[in-house]
Amino acid sequence: MNATDAQTSTSDQADRVLIQQSERRDRSRAAALPLIGFFLLTPLFIRVFAADATVLGAPLVVIYIFGIWLGLIICAALLAKRLKRADHAFR
Amino acid sequence: MLSANVLSAICVGYVAVLFVTxxxxxxxxxSGKPGWLESPLVYTFAISVYCTSWTFYGAVGSAARNGLEFVTIYLGPTLVFVGWLHLLSKLVxxxxxxxxxxxxxxxxxxxxKSSAIAVVVTLISVVAATPYIALQLKAVATSFQVIVAGADPGVATAAGGVAAPPTFEAAFWVAAGMAAFTLLFGARNTDTNERHHGVVAAIALEAIVKLTALIAVGVFVVFGMADGPATIFERMPPDLLTPRDDFATRWITLILLSSVAIICLPRQFHVTVxxxxxxxxxATASWLFPLYLFLISIFILPIAIAGLSFLPAGADPDLFVLTLPMAADQHGLALLAFLGGFSSATSMVIVSSIALAIMISNHIVMPLMLKTPWAERAQSGDIRRMLLRSRRISIVAILMLGFLYFRLSSGSEGLASIGLIAFAGVAQAAPSMIGGVFWRMANGRGALAGLIAGFTIWAYTLFLPSFGPDVIFTASALADGPWGIGILRPYALFGLTGLDPLTHALFWSFTANILLFVSISLLADQRPLERLQGALFVDVFRMPGSNSHRYIQRSVTVTxxxxxxxxxxxxxxxxxxFAGFARQQGLDGDMPVATDAFIDHLERRLAGSIGAASARTMISQIAVGESISLAELTKVADEAAQAIEYSQQVEEKSLQLEATARELREANRLLKELDARKDDFLNQVSHELRTxxxxxxSFSEILLENADIDGPRSDRFLSIIHDESIRLTRLLDQILxxxxxxxxxxxxPLSAVNIDKALGRAAAVSEGIASEAGVQLALSLNAPGAVAEAEADRLVQVFVNLINNAIKYGATKGEAxxxxxxxxxxxxxMTIRDCGPGIPERDRERVFEKFVRGAQPETSGAGLGLPISREIIRQFSGDLVxxxxxxxxxxxxxxxxxxxxRAAAAE
Amino acid sequence: MTKTVLIAEDEPHIVELLTFLLEREGYAVTAAADGEAALTVLANTTPDLAVLDVMMPKQSGFDVLREARNDPRHKDLPIIILTARGQTRDRETAIEMGADAFIAKPFSNQDVLATLRRLGA
Known part of the structure; x- marks a missing residue:
């Protein structure tokens, strides 16, 4: 193995490590998403937002719940896109 | 609006479309090219079989009764799907x-591969699904009647009034039609993996129909009957969204329950996994399915509010989706809504009955048959035919059970509560399944005990009482406990009161289920095969999946x-x-060698048709000398653990290396710089001494060697020698x-020194050199009373040095x-600003170093002035910068x- | 014709010393107090000998040496490098850069005179 080979394999290894790291980060994000969602949708929050207020004609709590819901969907979509791309690159 | 016959014809027509699809x-x-059939979109639509008629009709009913509570049923699955990477993808x-x-x-x-567990889970699933299927039949029958009743002007008010009890005739034909469909497309073969592309395609179509229908009704209600969302919400009963007393517990319970149900419902497991x-x-379904749920939920509340405010009081909220368009004479829309409800009911019934039929035939019928002599004698393809037959019978039986339940319970329950009873039943499978894929130690006896206990308590506290008083339990047993034993009251078991029946039942059933599952798992040992399967399941992402043959050895002839x-x-x-595997083994003939790898492969293949437990039983009947090598398993598990550890180590190492390399580069740079500075320093010292x-x-040599030097000149040379000697001495003194x-x-000895005065003295001393250089000293003393603990002469020395430096290096004639x-x-x-070019950025660090001098022609210092000045000031606890x-x-x-x-008194 | 010598040195006492020694040998001395001044002298005149101190303000003796060697008029100018620095490297640097002689301070007057004679200037 000459010096160049050694270098390439080191940089390959570094790439792999980076990919692993980013994968691990994505996995953590994926784990965090439902937890954050569950936390924001606990009855305590719902009670807070069940105030007698409206946004654009709809009750605040309705906007809150559906807003969080949509937020979760968007985050999941972004994450899925990232993971699919990474998966593709890896193959 | 429509006669029963026309509506029936429309239903048949719609079903025909499903058949064609x-x-x-x-x-x-x-044809081998599934194309769009395998697209994530179709997959997601199939998962939306979660939205049954309970969603289509019942969610509005729930919203009309309990406000926002209905969303919990969709939030739970949303949370599970957005977190798919950890549970769903592992199951898949x-x-x-x-x-x-x-x-x-x-x-x-x-x-x-325990048969007992398979049987128990199958029983739980069938029992829990029966009311759920009944619910769908009821929904279709009721909606059918409502539409037909609306057609007759004489009973038009029935749409808004109390719905007539559903006729069983309609429900029967619905059940029969669904059975026919399911038999045709759901029990055609016993292929590996039980994939039913045709059914999935039809389900996907139904998913589109129900979503479109519900949104159409929603849009009509919001923009047709009212003038947009704001006006709808203005009509909302004031306390609809006000949290009730048991809001918090029910909210949490329902979110957790629905998130468990989305995996444990047999039909959901079937379509998703x-x-x-x-x-x-x-990955796509992780957001697309929640989006589907979001869209289907978005009009539920407006429809409920519209129903409460536009329809006469007492109208059944479970039918608002249908009765609202009818009340507005939108018959086309009402028909679309009916088809939406029909779709959601049929898709649920079809997929459920397929999933349940597979379970019944694989886990109940098959093991029973294997115990009879018939299995021994069975000829080629016999078992396959038997399986298909049993599957078909199961489908019919399941639908009949649903129909019977519907008859018996006479459809008195609200849609939502029946659905929740089913959820709570299938949820009993959750601890052993989720525990099983994350916890190696989980064992079969614990799982079985947990399942049975949970199921029993569920049946006792929720399912059986749901039939109503005097059906299973007598009214007095419900109220006071059977035989008057108070602690056995089904709705207040062990005296636990204050919870609604659902939370109560879930609390006790899950407590018993999880407690038994965990404690027995901790106490009892695993059988070898359990341990092997546990390792293969829990570490599915790490262990090479399909090679359990490494651990199981057995002999059997290939014939x-x-x-x-x-x-x-x-x-x-x-x-x-067989021929395919023989080729893989590199053999010429059609028969492979019965290696452990082949036996394992075959067992998996058979498991895809008859379930793992039966496949194992059948192979075991013909195999001899089976041994499971736990040593090998431990080795592999260790290897896997080592591989993980190793890759982490590699990662750590490479990060460390990178950091070390960075540090080394930095250290190297510093060393080089230090080396250069050391050279500089030595050069400076050398220069200051040698000059x-x-x-x-040289002058003394001249004087010694040449006697002829004239008087003035020799005096001059002697004075130079004297000056330079003094210079040397001073240098040595300074260094010291x-x-x-x-x-x-x-x-x-420190004493109070008036600093401004010291500065004044220094300025006076330097005045001479300043005027010689043609610069002014612009002195502005603004701290006349400031006193520091210092040594007066040293302080003056520092100031003189600074002023002289300023004159030496920064003097410009005529400036100050x-x-x-x-x-x-x-x-x-005290600040002193000269009028020179300043000190370049790169030299600013170095001016306080020893022997470093500014660039100027005359040399009257050794480059020690600033370092000494700074040291002196530091002796006085100050600083020079x-x-x-x-x-x-x-x-x-x-x-x-x-x-x-201090007051002017100081010094 | 009197030979001329350029002395580039920032220490006044050493300039005085060298002037004395060289004038006694019959040279006409031009003194420069820093590298820049020395370069100005070289730009305008063609001395027969140059004595350059290394550590001078503005331009060092080495800088002056390099400039001189790049100037065709001073290609063969005998140059003596003087230094008070302690580095042995300096001698090699000086010779490599084309100096004819290298003298470390403090020196014996005899060394200076011997070097002058060796250079034949």
């Missing part, structure tokens, strides 16, 4: 690696295997599979002084050197000394 789907799949991977056919198969497989063809489908395979798969399929010595030596100060060995003093915050500050400033604007030095202001 399913037929085309099946044909496309069989395990199922694909092991050809899992159902949730019962999954759990039994995990716990050593068993029908999955590509793990990447799950026996072939006979067995033929009986289950049919002769053609079996021959193809005076050169003069001394500096080194003493640096090592802290100097103790000057500014010297300022001030006092603030207990500190005296070079202030940052723009290049070319003159150098600014600042002396800071801790000081106090």
């Amino acid at each position: 399913a037929y085309l789907g099946d044909r496309k799949a069989r 991977r395990i199922a694909r690696a092991n050809n899992i056919t159902s949730i019962a198969d999954m759990i039994s497989s995990r716990y050593g 068993v029908e999955n063809v590509d793990e990447r489908q799950v 026996d295997l072939f006979v067995l395979a033929q009986r289950i798969m049919g002769p053609n399929e079996a021959q193809r599979m 005076p010595m050169t003069s001394i030596r 002084e500096l080194s003493q100060m640096e090592t802290g060995r100097v103790e000057w 050197i500014e010297i300022n003093s001030s006092f603030a915050d207990g500190h005296y500050r 070079l202030l940052d400033g723009p290049e070319g604007a003159g150098a600014v030095f600042q002396v800071t000394l801790p000081a106090s202001v």
Whole structure:
């Protein structure tokens, strides 16, 4: 193995490590998403937002719940896109 | 509006469309090019079989009764799907690696392919699903009647009034139609992995229909009957969204329950896990399915509010979706809504009955048959035919059960509560399944005990009482407990009151289930096969999936295997599979060698048709000398653990290496710099010492060797020698002084010194040199009373040095050197700004180093002035620094000394 | 014709010393107090000998040496490098850069005179 080979394999290894790291980060994000969602949708929050207020004609709590819901969907979509791309690159 | 006959015809027509879709789907799949059938979109639509008529009609009913509570049923699945990477994708991977056919198969497989567990899970599923299927039948029958009743002007008010009790005739025909469909497309073959492309295609179409219908009704209600969302919400009953007393517990309970149900409902497990063809489908469904739920939920509340405010009081909220368009004479829309409800009911019934039929035939019928002599005698393809037959019978039986339940319970329950009872029933499978894929130690006995206990308590506290008083339980048993034993009251078991029946039942059933599951798992040992399966399941992402043959050794003749395979798969399929494997082994003939790898492969293949437990039983009947090598398993598990550890180590190492390399580069740079500075320093010292010595030596040589030097000249040379000697001495003194100060060995007697006065004295001393250089000293003393603990002469020496430096390096003829003093915050500050070019950025660090001198022609110092000055000031607890400033604007030095202001008395 | 010598040196006492020694040998001395001044002298005149101190303000003796060697008029100018620095490297640097002689301070006057004679200037 000459010096160049050694270098390439080191940089390959570094790439792999980076990919692993980013994968691990994505996995953590994926784990965090439902937890954050569950936390924001606990009855305590719902009670807070069940105030007698409206946004654009709809009750605040309705906007809150559906807003969080949509937020979760968007985050999941972004994450899925990232993971699919990474998966593709890896193959 | 429509007569029963016309409506029936429309239903038949719609079903015909489903038939065609399913037929085309099946044909496309069989052609080998599934194309869009395997797209994530179709997969997601299939998962939306979660939205049954309970959603379509019942969610509005729930919203009308309990406000926002209905969303919990969709929030739970949303949370599970957005977190798919950790649970769903693992289930899918395990199922694909092991050809899992159902949730019962999954759990039994995990716990050593246990038949008992498979049976229990199957029973739970069937019992829980029955009311749920009944619910769908009821929804279709009721909606059918409502539409037909609306057609007759005489009973038009029935739409808004109390719905007439559903006729069983309609429900029967609905059940029969669904059975026919399911038989045709759901029980055609016993293929590996139980994939039904045709059914999935039809379900996907139904998913579109129900979503479109509900949104259409929603849009009509919001923009047709009202003037947009704001006006709808204005009509909302004031306390609809006000949280009730048990809001918090029910809210949490329902979110958790629905998140468990989305995996444990047999039909959901079937479409999500068993029908999955590509793990990447799950990634898309992770957001697309929640989006579907979001869209289907968004109009629920407006429809409920519209129903409450536009329809007469007492109208059934479970039918608002239908009765609202009818009340507005929108018959086309009402028909669309009916078809939406019809779709949601039929898709649920079809998928449920397929999933349940697979479970019944694989886990109940098959094991029973294997115990009879018939199995021994079975001929080629017999078992396959038997399985199909049992599956068909199961489908019919399940639908009949649903119909019977519907008859018995006479449809009195609200839609939502029946659905929740079913959820709570299937949820009993959750601890053993989720525990099984994350916890190696989980064992079969614990799972079985937990399942049975949970199921029993569920039945006792929720399911049986749901039939109403005097059906299963007498009214008095419900109220006071059976035989008057108070602690056995079904709705207040062990005296636990204050919870609604659902939370109550879930609390006790889950407590018993989880407690038994965990404690027995901790106490009892695992059987070898359980341990193997546990490892394969829990570490599915790490262990090479399909090679359990590394751990299981057994002998069997290939002929026996072939006979067995033929009986289950049919002769053609079996021959193809055996020949294929023989080719893989590099053999010429059609028969492979019965290696452990092949036996394992065959067992998996058979498991895809008859379930893991039955497949194992059948192979075991013909195999001899089975041994499971736990040593090998431990080795592999260790290897896997080691591989993980190793890769982490590699990662850590490479990060460390990177950091070390960075540090080394930095250290190297510093060393080089230090080396250069050391050279500089030595050069400077050498220069400062050698220069005076050169003069001394050479001039004395001249004087010694030449007697003829005239008087004035020899005097001149002698005075140079004298001057240079003094210069040398002074240099040595300074070095000594500096080194003493640096090592802290100097103790000057400190006293209160008026700093401004010292500065004044220094300026006076330097006045001569200043005027010689043609510069002015602009002195501005603003701290007349500031006094520091210092040594007066030394302080003056520092100031003189600074002023002289300013003159030497920064003098411009005709300009002024500014010297300022001030006092603030207990500190005296003196700044001196010269009018020279300033000190370049790169040299600012170095001006305080020894022997470093500014660039100027005359040499009257050794480059020790600033270092010494700074040391002196530091002895007085102050500091001397070079202030940052723009290049070319003159150098600014600042002396800071801790000081106090005293009355004029000081000094 | 009187030979001329350029002395580039920032220490006044050493300039005085060298002037005395060289004038006694019959040279006409031009003194420069820093590298820049020395270069100005070289730009305008063609001395017969140059004595350059290394550590001078503005331009060092080495800088002056390099400039001189790049100037065709001073290609063969005998140059003596003087230094008070302690580095042995300096001698090699000086010779490599084309100096004819290298003298470390402090020196014996005899060394200076011997070097002058060796250079034949």
